[in-house]
Amino acid sequence: MKIKIYPFFLIFVFLIIFFVFYKGLKNSNIYTPNVQAQIDIPEFQAINFENNKTINSNDIFFKDKFYLLNIWASWCVPCREEHRFLMNLKKEKLIDIIGLNYKDNHLNAKKFLDELKSPYKIILKDSDGTIAIDWGAYGVPETFLIYDKKIVKKIIGPIDENSILEIKEILK
Amino acid sequence: MKILDKKILSFTFFQFFFVVISFLGLVTSFVVSDFSNETVFNHSHTTKPLFYKISGTWGNHEGSLLLWLLVLTLFIYLFLLKSVEQKKNYRILTLLFQEIIIIGFFVFLIKTSNPFNYITPVPKEGLGLNPILQDPALAIHPPVLYLGYVGSSIIFSSALAAVSLNYISKDWAKHIKKWVFISWIFLTLGILLGSIWAYYELGWGGFWFWDPVENVSLMPWLSLTTLLHCILALEKRNILNSWVIILSITTFTLSMCGTFLVRSGILNSVHTFANDPERGLFILIFLFILIFLSFFVFFFFQKNENKILINLNWVSKETAILINNWFMMYFLVVVLIGTVYPIFLEVITSEKISVGPPFFHKLIIPFLIPFLIFMAIGPQLKWIKSDLKNKLYLILFLLISFILTVIIVKNLSINFFTNTILLTAAFFLFFITVRDFFKKRFSNLSQNIAHFGFSLLILSILFNNIFSSEIITNLKIGETFISDKFKINFKNINQKDEQNYKAIIGEFEIIDSNGNYSIMSPELRIYNQPNIVTSEADIKTNLLTDKFMTMNSVQNKEYFNIRYQIKPFMLWIWISVILISFGGLISFFKKRYEN
Numbered sequence: 001m002k003i004k005i006y007p008f009f010l011i012f013v014f015l016i017i018f019f020v021f022y023k024g025l026k027n028s029n030i031y032t033p034n035v036q037a038q039i040d041i042p043e044f045q046a047i048n049f050e051n052n053k054t055i056n057s058n059d060i061f062f063k064d065k066f067y068l069l070n071i072w073a074s075w076c077v078p079c080r081e082e083h084r085f086l087m088n089l090k091k092e093k094l095i096d097i098i099g100l101n102y103k104d105n106h107l108n109a110k111k112f113l114d115e116l117k118s119p120y121k122i123i124l125k126d127s128d129g130t131i132a133i134d135w136g137a138y139g140v141p142e143t144f145l146i147y148d149k150k151i152v153k154k155i156i157g158p159i160d161e162n163s164i165l166e167i168k169e170i171l172k
Numbered sequence: 173m174k175i176l177d178k179k180i181l182s183f184t185f186f187q188f189f190f191v192v193i194s195f196l197g198l199v200t201s202f203v204v205s206d207f208s209n210e211t212v213f214n215h216s217h218t219t220k221p222l223f224y225k226i227s228g229t230w231g232n233h234e235g236s237l238l239l240w241l242l243v244l245t246l247f248i249y250l251f252l253l254k255s256v257e258q259k260k261n262y263r264i265l266t267l268l269f270q271e272i273i274i275i276g277f278f279v280f281l282i283k284t285s286n287p288f289n290y291i292t293p294v295p296k297e298g299l300g301l302n303p304i305l306q307d308p309a310l311a312i313h314p315p316v317l318y319l320g321y322v323g324s325s326i327i328f329s330s331a332l333a334a335v336s337l338n339y340i341s342k343d344w345a346k347h348i349k350k351w352v353f354i355s356w357i358f359l360t361l362g363i364l365l366g367s368i369w370a371y372y373e374l375g376w377g378g379f380w381f382w383d384p385v386e387n388v389s390l391m392p393w394l395s396l397t398t399l400l401h402c403i404l405a406l407e408k409r410n411i412l413n414s415w416v417i418i419l420s421i422t423t424f425t426l427s428m429c430g431t432f433l434v435r436s437g438i439l440n441s442v443h444t445f446a447n448d449p450e451r452g453l454f455i456l457i458f459l460f461i462l463i464f465l466s467f468f469v470f471f472f473f474q475k476n477e478n479k480i481l482i483n484l485n486w487v488s489k490e491t492a493i494l495i496n497n498w499f500m501m502y503f504l505v506v507v508l509i510g511t512v513y514p515i516f517l518e519v520i521t522s523e524k525i526s527v528g529p530p531f532f533h534k535l536i537i538p539f540l541i542p543f544l545i546f547m548a549i550g551p552q553l554k555w556i557k558s559d560l561k562n563k564l565y566l567i568l569f570l571l572i573s574f575i576l577t578v579i580i581v582k583n584l585s586i587n588f589f590t591n592t593i594l595l596t597a598a599f600f601l602f603f604i605t606v607r608d609f610f611k612k613r614f615s616n617l618s619q620n621i622a623h624f625g626f627s628l629l630i631l632s633i634l635f636n637n638i639f640s641s642e643i644i645t646n647l648k649i650g651e652t653f654i655s656d657k658f659k660i661n662f663k664n665i666n667q668k669d670e671q672n673y674k675a676i677i678g679e680f681e682i683i684d685s686n687g688n689y690s691i692m693s694p695e696l697r698i699y700n701q702p703n704i705v706t707s708e709a710d711i712k713t714n715l716l717t718d719k720f721m722t723m724n725s726v727q728n729k730e731y732f733n734i735r736y737q738i739k740p741f742m743l744w745i746w747i748s749v750i751l752i753s754f755g756g757l758i759s760f761f762k763k764r765y766e767n
Binding site: 074077105129 | 291293296432436438453463464467471515516519520700703
């Protein structure tokens with residue numbers, strides 16, 4: 001009798017293990033560090049994409065106003081995906097979108113914008129990627145919601161319907 | 173019947189051949205930087221050196237799965253080639269079980285992780301390979317480790333086949349032994365390479381961190397090492413049958429379990445290529461299908477007929493093997509619990525804990541002492557029945573080890589008790605194996621080398637721990653740090669541009685109390701694709717000690733954070749592991765075990 005119980009007991013134990021692992025899979029472990037709410041935006045100087053003039057960040061971001069900083073590149077595939085959401089946002093005129101062109105070839109970037117239209121009010125060049133580092137970006141695409149010269153929200157990866165809803169929620 | 177045999181062989185050959193073609197296709201895409209392939213786009217970049225373009229093929233989830241399949245199909249083909257003298261139904265059943273595994277992986281690859289996804293428009297540039305993976309040791313670490321893991325799948329299938337046919341016997345042990353050794357050698361070397369990488373690249377100045385990812389490779393190793401000893405007992409004495417079967421199943425299950433843990437995103441590590449719950453779910457279900465399948469085979473077919481037969485003598489080699497089996501199982505359970513418990517706890521109570529080195533040290537070290545002593549005594553005993561006559565030298569050697577240890581330990585300000593016992597046990601094994609080299613010469617050389625290597629490993633780790641010293645300080649250029657043992661002078665920094673990164677190289681002059689003078693130049697590397705800063709340790713290795721220095725920049729500060737470590741016997745840790753696997757290699761080529 002003892003031998004008959006043994007296999008079933010083992011199967012039972014392993015079913016429990018299966019269940020625990022299954023549950024463990026559900027709480028996804030994607031590591032997104034908690035961005036400390038309301039970090040001051042870095043002060044920097046950058047070259048304007050359109051006229052190659054140097055601008056200071058203080059002349060772009062003003063107090064008491066919302067901005068969206070979007071880091072993009074023509075070689076970045078997900079940037080194409082999120083582009084239509086940015087265009088919609090532009091049409092609704094809720095917020096100024098600033099583009100940061102990350103490590104890109106100027107001609108390629110221009111082609112990208114000619115093809116898809118630009119959602120940006122100002123585009124800054126970040127040829128060597130150092131400005132993105134100052135902002136604490138992980139890669140492209142990445143988007144920062146800024147209010148009162150502070151980072152309110154950070155979206156890693158392409159923007160989608162949900163993030164647009166969240167942004168609108170905050171804007172209200 | 174002959175024709176059927178040929179057909180099966182050519183089937184497995186073509187199966188292998190087609191996987192080779194697709195694998196070479198992926199390698200080619202990486203070499204020519206074909207960014208229309210999603211895998212290449214995500215993990216490569218045109219400025220990467222050719223070597224890392226090639227190794228990038230398996231430096232990601234999709235490619236590494238393809239590599240896994242490549243080894244799986246290669247091994248079953250080799251198995252069929254090498255087992256011609258075995259019974260037909262046994263070979264076919266092994267093939268059947270192996271094909272279940274292969275098909276499972278094929279479906280996994282195609283359904284969730286196709287390496288040949290196409291993207292339009294074709295991007296101009298790829299996203300790059302994670303810089304910490306751009307390291308020679310790590311480039312060959314996955315293939316070597318996979319050879320070990322996948323080798324264990326052959327053992328698994330063959331054990332299930334042998335159980336179904338009631339063929340667990342001396343003959344079977346003799347035949348499967350080669351596969352046990354080959355997987356064990358590769359698994360050992362694979363773990364070693366991973367460890368070397370962690371030491372040279374991560375810059376934490378250690379070689380084993382009890383990180384979950386390291387633990388999941390250690391668990392199959394422990395199980396496989398136990399199996400290796402059991403299979404010898406089976407071959408020699410036709411005992412420990414159930415041990416052999418269970419360990420064959422466990423080894424492969426633990427390899428799969430490791431794959432599940434690191435691939436599913438349940439754990440966070442550099443090996444977590446992609447956090448995709450769908451993938452995790454697939455491996456999980458597949459893993460449990462295999463587990464339940466082996467349960468079924470085991471309980472349905474396993475005959476316990478030789479239960480009466482087992483009549484172990486207290487003083488015999490088999491008893492020694494059995495005792496050490498239990499120790500190995502204990503170590504395995506400790507590592508398993510330390511790795512899996514945090515996951516269980518988080519699921520059940522959503523409380524996060526991390527189990528670190530202190531847990532493992534506390535639970536493993538005390539049991540390491542008897543383990544080492546039994547490891548020294550076991551090989552001195554004979555099979556079946558041995559006596560304790562002429563074994564006085566054992567006590568003599570124990571005494572010598574003890575005295576030597578006391579001489580070493582008494583002047584040091586460390587915990588006298590545990591260190592003394594532990595060192596004594598390690599020295600004991602060391603001396604006994606050295607004696608055997610002279611006494612037994614070439615009989616059983618493989619076992620002796622492996623056990624000698626293990627004693628050397630434990631001794632190196634202990635000395636490394638006891639005699640290491642470390643200094644952490646902040647220095648500006650031109651400043652000097654002075655301690656009673658040495659002087660560190662931060663002379664200069666230089667810049668260097670490489671194809672895939674820029675480097676800031678510090679120049680440090682170190683003068684120790686004996687007036688020895690050396691220059692250390694740790695680096696900070698700023699990789700361009702993706703943009704990541706890594707700290708590259710400068711390590712000066714010689715036979716006795718390693719000098720290890722890392723430099724880190726501190727944000728908005730002129731000074732650098734400097735870490736300087738002196739680590740004795742580092743090289744011997746690597747050498748002893750190579751010795752251990754070399755012992756296995758000799759055994760692999762040997763015709764018969766103990767003539």
